[in-house]
Amino acid sequence: MSKDTIYYTLTDEAPALATASLLPIYRAFAKEAGIKLELTDISLAGRILSTFADRLPEDQRPQDGLAFLGELTADPNANFIKLPNISASIPQLNAAIKELQAQGFDVPSYPEAPKTDEEKEIQARYSKILGSAVNPVLRQGNSDRRAPAAVKAYARKHPHSMGEWKKTSQTHADYMRGGDFFSSEQSITTDKAQTVRIEFVDQAGNVELKKSLPLVEGEVLDSMRMSAKALRDFFEQSLQEAKEAGIMWSLHVKATMMKVSHPIVFGHAVTVFYKEVWDKFGDLFAEIGVNPNNGLGSVLDKIKVLPQSQQDEILQAIHDCYEHRPEIAMVDSVRGITNLHVPSDVIVDASMPAMIRNSGKMWGRDGKTKDTKAVMPESTYARIYQEVINFCKTNGAFDPTTMGTVPNVGLMAQKAEEYGSHDKTFEVQADGVMRVVAENGDVLMQHDVEKGDIWRACQTKDAAIKDWVKLGVTRARNSNTPAVFWLDAERAHDNELRKKVELYLQDYDLTGLDIHIMSYNEAIRFSMERMIRGQDTISVTGNVLRDYLTDLFPIMELGTSAKMLSIVPMLNGGGMYETGAGGSAPKHVQQLLEENYLRWDSLGEFLATAVSFEELGIKQGNDKAKVLAKCLDKATEKLLDNNKSPSRKVGDIDNRGSHFYLAMYWAQELAAQTEDAELAAKFAPLAETLTANEAKIVEELNSVQGKPADLEGYYHMDLAAVEKVMRPSATFNAALESL
Amino acid sequence: MSKDTIYYTLTDEAPALATASLLPIYRAFAKEAGIKLELTDISLAGRILSTFADRLPEDQRPQDGLAFLGELTADPNANFIKLPNISASIPQLNAAIKELQAQGFDVPSYPEAPKTDEEKEIQARYSKILGSAVNPVLRQGNSDRRAPAAVKAYARKHPHSMGEWKKTSQTHADYMRGGDFFSSEQSITTDKAQTVRIEFVDQAGNVELKKSLPLVEGEVLDSMRMSAKALRDFFEQSLQEAKEAGIMWSLHVKATMMKVSHPIVFGHAVTVFYKEVWDKFGDLFAEIGVNPNNGLGSVLDKIKVLPQSQQDEILQAIHDCYEHRPEIAMVDSVRGITNLHVPSDVIVDASMPAMIRNSGKMWGRDGKTKDTKAVMPESTYARIYQEVINFCKTNGAFDPTTMGTVPNVGLMAQKAEEYGSHDKTFEVQADGVMRVVAENGDVLMQHDVEKGDIWRACQTKDAAIKDWVKLGVTRARNSNTPAVFWLDAERAHDNELRKKVELYLQDYDLTGLDIHIMSYNEAIRFSMERMIRGQDTISVTGNVLRDYLTDLFPIMELGTSAKMLSIVPMLNGGGMYETGAGGSAPKHVQQLLEENYLRWDSLGEFLATAVSFEELGIKQGNDKAKVLAKCLDKATEKLLDNNKSPSRKVGDIDNRGSHFYLAMYWAQELAAQTEDAELAAKFAPLAETLTANEAKIVEELNSVQGKPADLEGYYHMDLAAVEKVMRPSATFNAALESL
Structure with missing residues (x-):
């Protein structure tokens, strides 16, 4: 990869549509700083096609974008912007397959009950596409999520609606x-690298190997059963x-x-x-x-x-x-x-x-x-x-105008597997015992199980935990905010982690920091009590709570989690900038199809891209990139202040209109800044053109609304058709090209 | 006073009735250890009569029992047993006055709206009788309340009913x-003895002295306003x-x-x-x-x-x-x-x-x-x-069979006035300012007030706080139980106390102790989380929470607060043993009047009397008293085990029957013990008589049930009539007299 390349992801549904409008703006601006934005396809359809590339003719074979980015995570210069994508359920997978087949791609149907070896192989391939398949590949670092100051300030000034809570609510x-899993959780930390065995022992004493599991030194392994x-x-x-x-x-x-x-x-x-x-x-x-x-x-x-x-x-x-x-x-x-x-x-x-x-x-x-x-x-x-x-x-309900914020530092690196994902989860087929056996034959953990029970194991690597503690301390220090490690005293997994946290915390000078370890109920209560008093509290949590809390608190604070800044500082030094934890929004696409109105808010992309530019600027000594970043942040603030985010209904500006305003403000900021005269000179004419043509461009963008739009596909849209829909202003397009 | 005298209080309603049956038993047993039990009248009627003794002829003037006991609190040898009494409301006071007048006592009616000086003087005298007038006089120490082990064990074995809680409850x-008071509370600690002034300043600037208030060094003074x-x-x-x-x-x-x-x-x-x-x-x-x-x-x-x-x-x-x-x-x-x-x-x-x-x-x-x-x-x-x-x-509801216990150490000594009682509470008569002014003229605290607001001040003395901290540490040490000081970080009063607590805790070696300071919500949650896991937690609280928690937790744990052991270790070394925090139970009297059945449970009296005997034994080196105490505790356990507490309905044994069983078990234990041969010999015949006549005595006691009973008074009953009602078993009475 080039050190001046930022990889921008092509995903699904609304974010993918927004990209067709936004990426050309980014590219036009970025090239003035010598930065290239590459589009990498990690959409559901793209992943299906690359998974079955061997069945497709040469010209139908796509790049395997996910594999490419996965390799990139090891590069200290990695810099990519990840938009929300579909975590496919089986019905969604089936729909995508059907669409691809209809478009002439020879991908196999999903065999729900595979019988032949071939069907089993097909199902195995598809299983790697289902659900949150993308994140574990890309998230090669822990997670740093927070509400950017501009977004928080905006929410305080323009609070979203919050339903009143009755004291008599029965909810x-x-x-x-x-x-359940909680009540049966067991956990061990292995003192040496070894391959353990997950086994099922039936009532007659027959032992079935379910999985061999290589562990690294210091790795935490949990097992648990739901009856x-x-x-x-x-x-x-x-x-x-x-x-x-x-x-x-x-x-x-x-x-x-x-x-x-x-x-x-x-x-x-x-x-x-x-x-x-x-x-x-x-x-x-x-x-x-x-x-x-x-x-x-x-x-x-x-x-x-x-x-x-x-x-x-x-x-x-x-x-x-x-x-x-x-x-x-x-x-x-x-x-x-x-x-x-x-x-x-x-x-x-x-x-x-x-x-x-x-x-x-x-x-x-x-x-x-x-x-x-x-x-x-x-x-x-x-x-x-x-x-x-x-x-x-x-x-009563939280009050967005006064409430504090709860940023999150999440344990996510090296597939930290609190979810007990996938390859170590089993639906038990008969009464017996599920157990984890060490290399030396010692039974490390075991559960009596009954037919139908769900048994699962999770792995968390020591290096990931160590980096997580570091990130927690760093964020507490940098933001001068109390931090709480959410570790439940009644959870076996958390008690293993607690030992490590207490150990690794000793590596830091904690003077002046306010760092706690609390059980979940205690931690959330503590955070909420502070929150309603306008105080901030960093939550330092495992992977599931990272996921839950970075929706929960942002939705209360900001009305959406899509406005969160989400950074993954990779273990190897690179950075992934994630946008919009709010999902890929099928309802938005529906509205676009019906009335050519896209209400997707690209704010998350604006924020992430600014950090991406800034990081590239710092790492590669590219001062122009830093100026671009700074001005992009200012443009975003202005956009929020002037209320130029997409509205929700036909007649107002939508996603495309908000992109135009971002570009105009960004150009204005670049023209006005004095750090880089070359950039100022370069962007002055664009700022002028966009400002002069504001009404005309908005009119061109808005005039397409109200009629159905055709994307020639849902999961696998025609990119040319999408571009035509998403870039309807000739004046705006020409102005960008003039750069 | 004699060092061998225990003062037993004559109070009101059910406890007073029970006393007529129980005290003769105590006296009979106690005299074998050289202990005398004196009955001291602190009933509502008694207090009215002694307050207006100057209006009564010589032969109608009672002893002022409350004043007597109040003086006694300063005696290091003080030892008295305080039963629940009426905290009179105005309607109750009026009823008592009416009854006394009808009985021929020349006590004045209560002037609700006094006009003449005489009426004002009468109202002022009555105001000292209203409400919880007794406790502040007697409670010359802090409070130590707990569920005795035998009682707790009994509740675990024979749980009281607990209503199911729905997750959907709207309560x-x-x-x-x-x-309210909470949101306006101010608090100061005076660094020297001085007399401060409570003043009202009207809108024209006129200053009215509401009260002069002498403070001792280190005293905490609060003020607060309710709009x-x-x-x-x-x-x-x-x-x-x-x-x-x-x-x-x-x-x-x-x-x-x-x-x-x-x-x-x-x-x-x-x-x-x-x-x-x-x-x-x-x-x-x-x-x-x-x-x-x-x-x-x-x-x-x-x-x-x-x-x-x-x-x-x-x-x-x-x-x-x-x-x-x-x-x-x-x-x-x-x-x-x-x-x-x-x-x-x-x-x-x-x-x-x-x-x-x-x-x-x-x-x-x-x-x-x-x-x-x-x-x-x-x-x-x-x-x-x-x-x-x-x-x-x-x-869900608490489970008495598994839940832990929350004993209390309450700040109560020297009238610790968290309630903002009486003489420093004002209903504001006009808009203006209420303030507290120091001797040197400095305004220490002030509140803007409006007509109708309630303003009040409370005093807490340093010596009381110091003793409270000591009692908290002592109880934590002696019972090997975590202790939580309930001090709310958002309360001005508590923050003054916190400084003292943190200071005085330094006087103790806290090694091995688990002592916390928490805000109220945190403290009660912490205690409840431990409680449902079977763990005990001492609550170390102010005076109001002492009052509230020693009902709340006992009612969950034991079904009643009447079974709590309640000790007031006096600042001067004496001890008060309080019984039955559950009030004086008007409904019980009603049932007795209607069907000669008294369901009052004297368990609290049994427990308190045992501790009273034990303390007297230790202080006066009276080994016989110690043996009496030990055997009384054993008898109480046996009574609980054999389910000989009063039932609730005619036909079963009532309060009188349970007293008989206590006496029988007590005599049996004394006869069986080997520490004091003289006592054993003395009680053997009684044990024999009671055991032999069990059926007969119970029959004599129960046979009176079902018909109305006449006490010749309610607030001022005729003691001879009461004794006749409460001691209907000639066989039992004769056996006691035979001692």
């Missing part, structure tokens, strides 16, 4: 009080409680991220909620390939092969369940899509803050908002939401 | 978020919220203890709830002497002088209020007595734990239990109840 978080029986009992009880209290019931999981365990959990919720349906049609469902782990949507899809009368009977049985079950929260009440239709529809880290921001209510079948039992079976992290809910009932 | 504690306007707004909002949510509304104050401020607060609640009634009839009410501070009962009582048609009109107006107000919690739904009828009916420290134990519900008009908005305007302490409520919603 609460519900979670298992036993039988399927306890889980189903919990679901049943929670349903009865909600029914009795007359409140709604909703399920909050993260099937996209915990892509082995959570679809199973989701499936149990479906088969408990619709118990009578499965009692009656379970065998038939198995025959026709209904998979409850894919949600009620799977039923509705698969039964289409049945005679109408049988379909009607099944639909009636489903309908009958609603009679004795509590009302279920809706994802889309207009279209009748419930919380149990699609596993990827309700993603806990986004859905819970949305509920909390919305007076603790979710949407019911009738389109009205109602108090809800928010069900998150695994108690490890669910408890923090109950703490927040109790806090809001007691103190 | 909550509601309190002011500003304008009447903010209070009334708060009540109105709380009523509307409860109405809107469809839950009940209840008021929880402590008018008996905070006898100046809380009746005013109560009065505001009455006039806000029944706003339309006061709008319409306020002037008339003033004329006929209705005082809202005495509750709706005052209206119902005073309007009796009006024509029936006008009475009906008023009753209709009251009734109309119920139409647009939330349902109000009932004290007695059968008799239609609401929460606003009598200020002394709902005493926060008892009513809140009762609600929390009862699934967070109170009784409604229809006799059903319902979710409730529990209103405690002053936020200082109310917040802890909300913390408990949130905790129960999240974790």
Whole structure:
């Protein structure tokens, strides 16, 4: 790679559309500092195509963008900007495959129940695309996320709406009080590099090797079990409680991220909620390939092969369940899509803050908002939401105009695996024992398990923890803010980490720093008590809480997590600048398709790009890059102050209009600055042109709104078609080219 | 006093009745150890009579028991047992006066609105009888309260009923978020003995001396203000919220203890709830002497002088209020007595734990239990109840079979005045400034006030604080239990105390002790989290929290606070042994009057008397006293194990029966012990007699049940009549006399 190259990612849905408008602006400006922006395809469609490149003719084979960036993380000069991408569920994967096939790409269908070796191989390949497959490859460092000062100031001045909390709200978080991962977690730290074995021992004593696991010295390894029986009992009880209290019931999981365990959990919720349906049609469902782990949507899809009368009977049985079950929260009440239709529809880290921001209510079948039992079976992290809910009932909704901020330092490097991801998660096939055995034959950890239980292991590497402690201390020092390590005294994993944290903290002079170690409930309460008093507190957390908290607090503070600055200082010295933790926003695309209006806010991209430029400037001694960065930040502030972010409805400026304003302000700042006369001279004419043509350009951009737009694809859009849609102002385009 | 005398108090209602049965037993046993038990009258009637002794003929003048015991507190050998007495509200005082007058005592009526000097003097004398007048005189030391091991073990084995908590409960504690004492509290510590002045300055600058206040060196003085306007707004909002949510509304104050401020607060609640009634009839009410501070009962009582048609009109107006107000919690739904009828009916420290134990519900008009908005305007302490409520919603009801215990060390000595009691509490008569001025003219503290505001000051003496810290450390050491000083970082008073606590803690070797200082919410949460894990935590608190927590936790742990061991180690070396924090129980008397059944449980008296005997034994080198104490404790354990406490209904043994079993077990233990052969020999025949006649005695005791009993008085009962009622077993009486 060139040291002057910044890699900008092509992802999916709204961010990908925004890129078609924004990247040309970046490129035009950056080239004046000798910086090149390369677009690297890590979209879902792109990943499918590169995964099956061997089946495609030469001209259809894309670059494997993800592999490329993955290698780049080892480069001390790595500098890339990562936009939100789809964490694909199976329904999304199927849709993308269908689209590619229709476009003439010879990619195989996803075999849900593979039988042949070939099908198994295909499924294995696809499994590497599902869920949060991108992040573990790219996040080769720990995470530093915060609300930039300009964004926080803007939110204080122009607070987003916050639903009032009633002291009498019946909303609460519900979670298992036993039988879950939390209550069974075991954890060890290996004192030497070794390969351990994950084994299943059946009741006859037969030992099956599930996986060989190489560990490095000082690595933390956890194992834990969720009882399927306890889980189903919990679901049943929670349903009865909600029914009795007359409140709604909703399920909050993260099937996209915990892509082995959570679809199973989701499936149990479906088969408990619709118990009578499965009692009656379970065998038939198995025959026709209904998979409850894919949600009620799977039923509705698969039964289409049945005679109408049988379909009607099944639909009636489903309908009958609603009679004795509590009302279920809706994802889309207009279209009748419930919380149990699609596993990827309700993603806990986004859905819970949305509920909390919305007076603790979710949407019911009738389109009205109602108090809800928010069900998150695994108690490890669910408890923090109950703490927040109790806090809001007691103190009222958070007030964005006065509240402090909670930046996060997250343990994420070297795939820190608190999620217990993927290759070490098993649905147990028979009663017996799951165990982890050392090289010398010692049993390190073991759990009695029953058929259907979920067992998983997680690894966290010592170097990642050490770097995380360093980043926590650095952020506390640099921002002069108290920092809390969230380590739960009742969690085996956290107690292993605590030993390391206490050890590595000794490497630093902590004079003048305010560093705590607290259990989760204590930590979130401490942070919230400070927050409502306008005080800031850094949360230094594991990987899951990083994910959850960097949605939770930003959504309260800023109305969205998309405005957070998200930096991954790589272990090897490079930097990844992530934008928009808010997902890739399918609803935005829908609106664009219907009325050519894109409400995606690229603020996250503005902020990340400025830091990316600045870092490149510092590392490569490129002063022009630093000036570009500084002026981009100022332009962003101006844009916020002048309220030039996209509105939400046709007639106002959308994503494209906000890009224009960014460019205009940026050019104005560059023209006005005195650090680099050459840049000032270069950008003065552009500033002039854009300023003079403001009304005309806005008119050109806005005039396309109101009619449908065609992207010639959804997962694999035609880039030329996208560019045509996203760059409709000839005046603006010409001005950029004139540079 | 003789060093071998224990003073046993004659109080009111159920405890006084129980004394008539129990004291003869104590006297019979104690005389074998050379111990004399003297009965000292501190009953409400007794205090009225001795206060007006100058108006009575010689033969009607009682001993002033309270003054006598008050002097005794300075004696290092003081040893007395204090039973619960009435903290009189004005309605109770009036009833007692009426009764005494009817019995031929020439005591004056209570002048509610005194006009003449004579009336003012009478009111001033009565004001020293009202409310918690007894405790400040006697409590010349700090407070040590705990659940005795035998009692705790019994509760674990035989748990009391606990109402289930729903996660969806709408019950909550509601309190002011500003304008209350908490938000206005100021506090200073005087560096020298001086007399400060409490002054009111009106808007014209005229200064009125409200009180001269002598302070000793190192004394902490607080001042604070509650805005009447903010209070009334708060009540109105709380009523509307409860109405809107469809839950009940209840008021929880402590008018008996905070006898100046809380009746005013109560009065505001009455006039806000029944706003339309006061709008319409306020002037008339003033004329006929209705005082809202005495509750709706005052209206119902005073309007009796009006024509029936006008009475009906008023009753209709009251009734109309119920139409647009939330349902109000009932004290007695059968008799239609609401929460606003009598200020002394709902005493926060008892009513809140009762609600929390009862699934967070109170009784409604229809006799059903319902979710409730529990209103405690002053936020200082109310917040802890909300913390408990949130905790129960999240974790379910406490489990007496597994929960830990929270003993208390309370700052109480030298009238530690966190309550802001009495002589330094003022209802402000005009807009202006209330201030505290030092001898040198410096203004130490001041508040802008408006007409109707409540302003108060509190004093806490340095020596009391120093002794409190010592007691806290001693208890932590002796019981090997973590101790938490509850000092709120946002309270001015507590911050003054914190400085002293941190200083005085340095006097002790704290090695091996686990001592914390925490804000209230933090402290109660910490204690509860430990509690549900079976761990014990000593609460070291101020005077109000002492009062509240020694009801709250015992009621969860033991089902009642009456079973707590309550010791006041006096500053001068003596000891007071208090029994039954649960009040003097008017309902028990009612049952006795109706069906000659007394369900009062004297367990508190058993426990306190054992400690009293033990202390006397240690101090006077009286080994027989120690043996009596040890055997009394064993007898108490046996009584609990054999379930010989009073039941609640006719047919089972009542208070008298349980006294018999105590005597029998005590005699058996004394006969069986080998430490003192003389005692063993002495008690062997008694043990034999009682054991042989068990059935007969129980029959004699129980046979009187079911018919009304006559005590010839309520506040001033005839002691001979009481003895006749309470000692109906000739066999038992004869056996005791045989000693």
